[in-house]
Amino acid sequence: MLAAARMAFTSCARLLPSSPSTLALVKARAGAVSFLAPAPSPSAAARSSRNLALFCSSSTPSQTDAGVAPPPPQAAVEETKPPAPGGDEKAEPTVEELAGLLDIRVGRVVKAWRHPEADTLYVEEVDVGEAEPRTICSGLVNFLPIEELQDSSVIVLANLKPRNMRGIKSNGMLMAASDASHENVELLNPPEGSVPGERVWFGSEEEKDRQSDPASPNQVQKKKIWESVQPHLKTTDNCIAVLGEHTMRTSAGPVLCKSLKGARVS
Numbered sequence: 443m444l445a446a447a448r449m450a451f452t453s454c455a456r457l458l459p460s461s462p463s464t465l466a467l468v469k470a471r472a473g474a475v476s477f478l479a480p481a482p483s484p485s486a487a488a489r490s491s492r493n494l495a496l497f498c499s500s501s502t503p504s505q506t507d508a509g510v511a512p513p514p515p516q517a518a519v520e521e522t523k524p525p526a527p528g529g530d531e532k533a534e535p536t537v538e539e540l541a542g543l544l545d546i547r548v549g550r551v552v553k554a555w556r557h558p559e560a561d562t563l564y565v566e567e568v569d570v571g572e573a574e575p576r577t578i579c580s581g582l583v584n585f586l587p588i589e590e591l592q593d594s595s596v597i598v599l600a601n602l603k604p605r606n607m608r609g610i611k612s613n614g615m616l617m618a619a620s621d622a623s624h625e626n627v628e629l630l631n632p633p634e635g636s637v638p639g640e641r642v643w644f645g646s647e648e649e650k651d652r653q654s655d656p657a658s659p660n661q662v663q664k665k666k667i668w669e670s671v672q673p674h675l676k677t678t679d680n681c682i683a684v685l686g687e688h689t690m691r692t693s694a695g696p697v698l699c700k701s702l703k704g705a706r707v708s
Contacts, residue, residue, distance in 0.1 A: 538644065541671045541685050545601035545656035546617070546642040547571065548632045548692055554591040556583065559608040564591060568614070570598050571639015579605075579612035585627035597630040597642060597683075597690075597697055602668065603659040619677050619705040628702050630683055633695035642697065644688040675707035683707055 549568040552575050557563035562583045567575040578598070582591070597617040604613045620627045632642070643653050662668055674686050683690040683697045690697040699705065 537671060537674050537686065538688065539654070540667050541644055541674075542654040543657040543662070543667050544599060544671060546690075547598050547600050548636045548638050548640045548642065549576075549596045549598040549616075550638045551591050551594050551596060554588055556588070557608060557610065559610075563607060564588065565610055566591060566616070568596065568598060568616075569638045570600055570614070571637075576600070576613045577610065578614045578616060579607035579610055580616045582616070582618070582627065582629075586629070590629075594629070595632050595636060595638075597632060599668070601656050601659050601662050603663050617683075617707060619681075619683070619699040619702045619707050621702055621705050626702060628699040628705075630690075630697050630699055630707065632692050632697055635694040636692040640692055642690055642692055644685040644690055646689075647691070650693070672708055677702055677705045677707065679703050 547570045549570045551566050552569055553567040554564050557565050557579060560579075562581050564580050564582055566578050566580060568578050569575050576598070599615045599617055600613075602613075602615055604611050606612075617630045618627050619630060641653065641656075643650055657665070657667060671685070675683065675690075677683055677699055681698045681701060681703055683699065
């Protein structure tokens with residue numbers, strides 16, 4: 443308080459006209475300060491009063507000096523605002539929705555042979571309802587005799603990006619069931635009467651017409667759609683392929699494997 447009084451008086455004193463004699467500090471007691479100065483002329487006194495009034499009116503204490511916190515910056519206010527309802531943020535797609543982006547089709551193996559450069563690979567030409575059969579490489583040599591592949595009905599994941607497999611470009615994947623040790627592998631087979639090229643879906647018969655359009659191979663790879671769906675695929679105790687509790691099916695019925703129960707599907 444004493445320091446504030448000194449600063450205020452000194453500031454006011456600078457506005458007073460110069461006088462022949464200097465201001466003299468006479469006495470300072472706790473909480474009070476006394477000053478002596480020669481009496482100014484009437485005109486000087488009037489000017490001093492106006493200057494002092496102007497100074498005092500323009501030097502009101504700020505919010506900080508008065509102990510009042512300044513308002514927060516606008517950015518800080520905006521950061522604390524709760525998100526507006528109905529915003530643009532989209533919920534993460536469910537596994538069922540992701541599975542609907544996979545182009546899984548009925549296929550028929552037209553021709554199969556051993557890969558000339560890879561001991562564990564077969565090469566197949568597979569009819570998936572397109573103008574020409576697709577070439578697909580499958581690592582099934584150690585699990586299936588080639589006779590089981592020839593002219594067989596299969597399930598094909600058709601919207602994977604093509605991969606170069608030891609000099610042969612593979613355009614898809616034959617889907618199969620395998621046990622936990624991966625010692626036993628069986629192809630998934632569509633029911634009799636299924637047509638090559640028909641798109642497979644998960645769910646009831648009525649859900650066939652509610653399938654979404656398949657994603658492009660680039661989208662499947664970029665968004666890791668297959669990697670997100672595959673852990674949820676399995677076979678039931680009836681050897682039916684399912685996604686969670688949703689049956690994999692064609693128009694002719696459920697998709698099955700021969701004998702593996704509770705197997706993973708890939």
